[in-house]
Amino acid sequence: MALEHWMTFATFSEQEFFTYPTESTYHGVILNGNMVAHAPAGIAAFLLGKVNPKACFLIDPMTHAFQHSPETISNDKGPKSSIVKLASNYGQFIVERLGSNPIDAAAVNANLEEFTHNVLSFQWKVLEDHFRENGDAKYLEDDEVVRRPSILVAPYFYLTEENYEAWLPVMSKAAAISVKWVAGLEPVPKVYSALVIDRSMLQVDELIARTHAALASCDLDGVLLWVDEFDEIAASSLELNGLVKLCTLLRGSGLDVLNIHGGYFSCLLGSAAFGSRFTGVSHGPEFGESRGVVPVGGGIPISRFYVPGLHERMKFREFVPIALSKRWLVTAPAYHQFVCNCKECQQVIDGDPDNFSLYGESDVKNIKRKYGVVRIEFPTTDAKKRCLRHYLNKKRAEFEFVSASDRAILLEDLASAHIKFYGTESPHAGSHLTKWGKVLAAL
Amino acid sequence: MKISETALVDMVTSFLLEGGGKVFAEVASLGQSADLVYLCGTEVTFVEVKVNAISRAIGQCRAHELVADYICIATATKSISANNLDTIKELGYGLISCQVGGRCTWIVRPKKLAKYWGPIRTQVVERILVGVRDGT
Numbered sequence: 001m002a003l004e005h006w007m008t009f010a011t012f013s014e015q016e017f018f019t020y021p022t023e024s025t026y027h028g029v030i031l032n033g034n035m036v037a038h039a040p041a042g043i044a045a046f047l048l049g050k051v052n053p054k055a056c057f058l059i060d061p062m063t064h065a066f067q068h069s070p071e072t073i074s075n076d077k078g079p080k081s082s083i084v085k086l087a088s089n090y091g092q093f094i095v096e097r098l099g100s101n102p103i104d105a106a107a108v109n110a111n112l113e114e115f116t117h118n119v120l121s122f123q124w125k126v127l128e129d130h131f132r133e134n135g136d137a138k139y140l141e142d143d144e145v146v147r148r149p150s151i152l153v154a155p156y157f158y159l160t161e162e163n164y165e166a167w168l169p170v171m172s173k174a175a176a177i178s179v180k181w182v183a184g185l186e187p188v189p190k191v192y193s194a195l196v197i198d199r200s201m202l203q204v205d206e207l208i209a210r211t212h213a214a215l216a217s218c219d220l221d222g223v224l225l226w227v228d229e230f231d232e233i234a235a236s237s238l239e240l241n242g243l244v245k246l247c248t249l250l251r252g253s254g255l256d257v258l259n260i261h262g263g264y265f266s267c268l269l270g271s272a273a274f275g276s277r278f279t280g281v282s283h284g285p286e287f288g289e290s291r292g293v294v295p296v297g298g299g300i301p302i303s304r305f306y307v308p309g310l311h312e313r314m315k316f317r318e319f320v321p322i323a324l325s326k327r328w329l330v331t332a333p334a335y336h337q338f339v340c341n342c343k344e345c346q347q348v349i350d351g352d353p354d355n356f357s358l359y360g361e362s363d364v365k366n367i368k369r370k371y372g373v374v375r376i377e378f379p380t381t382d383a384k385k386r387c388l389r390h391y392l393n394k395k396r397a398e399f400e401f402v403s404a405s406d407r408a409i410l411l412e413d414l415a416s417a418h419i420k421f422y423g424t425e426s427p428h429a430g431s432h433l434t435k436w437g438k439v440l441a442a443l
Numbered sequence: 444m445k446i447s448e449t450a451l452v453d454m455v456t457s458f459l460l461e462g463g464g465k466v467f468a469e470v471a472s473l474g475q476s477a478d479l480v481y482l483c484g485t486e487v488t489f490v491e492v493k494v495n496a497i498s499r500a501i502g503q504c505r506a507h508e509l510v511a512d513y514i515c516i517a518t519a520t521k522s523i524s525a526n527n528l529d530t531i532k533e534l535g536y537g538l539i540s541c542q543v544g545g546r547c548t549w550i551v552r553p554k555k556l557a558k559y560w561g562p563i564r565t566q567v568v569e570r571i572l573v574g575v576r577d578g579t
Contacts, residue, residue, distance in 0.1 A: 302474035303474065315474065316473070316474075317473035317474060317475075317506040317509060318506075320509055320560055320563065321505075321508065321509065321558075324558075324560055329560070354561065354562040355562075356562070357560075357562035357563055357566065360473065360563065361566070362471075362473075362474070362566075364471045364570060374469060374476070375469055375470075375471045375476070376471060376476070377471035377472065377473070377474055377475075377476075
């Protein structure tokens with residue numbers, strides 16, 4: 001079975017990309033619960049108008065948000081309005097603590113039945129009326145108007161080495177309640193839990209085993225997986241092997257495993273060639289292959305170019321010297337042979353390799369700071385869109401490649417990419433490509 | 444007495460202007476900001492000005508290679524590690540020393556790098572010149 005390609009909705013400005021590069025690229029769309037609670041009409045319009053009708057969707061209930069320090073879900077005026085709206089769907093005990101205290105396992109446990117029903121009901125029904133009221137609804141058949149999530153996600157919580165003993169039993173119970181709750185629904189959705197874990201959990205076999213055991217016995221259909229700040233390129237072999245162990249155990253119990261922030265290494269793990277250890281992998285239009293559980297400031301945006309072969313989104317200013325030193329920007333054919341031949345690159349380069357600069361095009365704006373005005377460079381909207389379209393073309397190609405190739409081809413591809421970028425003199429010296437290759441070759 | 448970065452920038456600006464040409468401060472380039480850019484004829488020189496923190500300045504200079512003919516680090520520090528000095532020489536960068544009450548002097552003269560990439564250099568330089576016309 002081909003690896004499912006999912007994309008996570010982040011902002012309405014990116015909604016046009018959910019049918020790019022083709023209408024059928026994405027198996028499904030992941031929506032954040034707080035976004036859905038905040039703008040249900042807009043989300044319904046997005047699903048009806050900007051997503052392939054054959055694609056499925058799920059709403060991440062974001063229940064872990066109430067578990068963190070209130071500052072992480074607040075702005076200057078108090079709890080963010082989207083979080084307040086989400087909380088109001090989940091029950092009084094969540095609302096009461098919002099902005100003052102994080103929820104604890106005992107409080108959730110005491111309210112678990114009602115809380116779980118509320119969380120599931122929110123996912124199932126929140127968009128119902130908004131689909132019917134949408135202007136596009138009149139052009140659709142009755143059964144096409146109201147769309148239902150194909151997966152409902154049981155309440156889940158952020159697990160760390162320190163807290164898992166308290167939260168894991170709560171998650172197991174919530175999962176069991178969820179499985180019962182969906183039995184009466186039509187069409188019956190799948191039921192997933194979500195493993196949102198600290199990366200240190202991947203380094204201890206016992207934690208991996210206990211996490212798996214807690215969810216494997218709940219009769220779930222699958223799990224969403226999100227490892228906090230897990231950058232596959234920077235991850236250690238120990239962490240990569242931990243990820244392999246966890247998803248191998250989960251898949252061995254018959255569970256779907258959808259990595260909601262995964263990169264090319266996850267795609268390889270999800271390929272049949274390496275045992276279909278993921279059933280799906282998701283990323284955002286604006287990358288999202290790695291993300292922190294607790295939001296942090298984004299900093300100043302800079303142009304980043306997804307480098308095929310390296311499977312890494314590099315700063316434009318860092319990739320150009322590499323491309324120049326290897327003479328990949330000398331002619332357009334050289335660029336297309338050695339860097340990228342996707343349809344966006346064909347259009348951008350348009351026969352002149354100097355046009356590669358369009359991926360780094362920027363404007364300078366005067367920004368007021370504490371000590372005066374500073375001039376800061378920002379990527380132009382056009383440059384961001386070019387980088388994004390190129391990235392989405394390459395992601396589609398990666399999903400197709402891993403699904404169609406055997407392990408020898410996939411391993412050879414990593415090895416040859418390492419040589420292409422790092423040279424032949426020390427082909428066994430370390431890079432993330434060789435690290436991935438070693439982990440995968442052992443499977 | 445310690446010299447401030449603002450005073451250091453003023454000293455380096457005066458020093459560069461002795462060679463003719465024009466000096467521009469806080470120039471945005473490739474997602475970074477160069478402390479000073481000196482345009483003289485068709486040649487472009489980027490200067491990072493640091494009271495100390497030479498290693499950091501060297502790191503910042505790397506991206507300037509895509510735009511500049513010459514790259515320099517100007518500093519007020521009296522002692523520069525042999526390691527940093529070797530790196531600066533190896534990379535072909537220049538090093539300017541500025542002392543309180545004194546003037547700036549060349550410790551290492553920069554070499555012409557010829558590593559720039561035309562399309563990006565044109566974009567950055569044109570933006571500097573447009574900024575001059577717009578008064579920004």
